[in-house]
Amino acid sequence: DTAVSQTPKYLVTQMGNDKSIKCEQNLGHDTMYWYKQDSKKFLKIMFSYNNKELIINETVPNRFSPKSPDKAHLNLHINSLELGDSAVYFCASSQDRVVNTEAFFGQGTRLTVV
């Protein structure tokens, strides 16, 4: 069983479309994250949820909306996609958000906006 799974792995779409990426973890972790990795490999945190509660919302355009129906799932919906949204999006989870515990990452979703 994959610990953190996200779908789809690849997503190619046109500017202006709306798309969603789903993420599920079966580790029983309390905290989940969305990271964006750009072409220079920089991993930037976007959102973090702890037990379904939003605790981190970085300076991300409000076209990006996370949703956590339960603590095992954290989905990312993106409205009105722009060329600059092209990147790899990683979902991750960790046991908690206090100690620097290991974060487990999903396989990533490579989003290409054309």
Added chain:
Amino acid sequence: GQSLEQPSEVTAVEGAIVQINCTYQTSGFYGLSWYQQHDGGAPTFLSYNALDGLEETGRFSSFLSRSDSYGYLLLQELQMKDSASYFCAVRGGGATNKLIFGTGTLLAVQP
């Protein structure tokens, strides 16, 4: 602000030893972690230092000096499969305690 700086690229040959440095600036500190990411793959956890000193895990060791806000990852007996990007990471402290990653170091191991 909060930042972690690493060299952008390091090149070494098989069998050699390489050190990847990380200097950090954060409002709080709960230890330094290291992650490995192969091209096209996901970051995977390598090590964690909460206290000063050296932690060894097989061919990989990680060092932390909290007074210097500095750490490094040491890779010994390099193998071709070690070619990857390496990231240091810290918890940023504060109310959100977010997990922040360094700028990443691309290690190229040559035969």
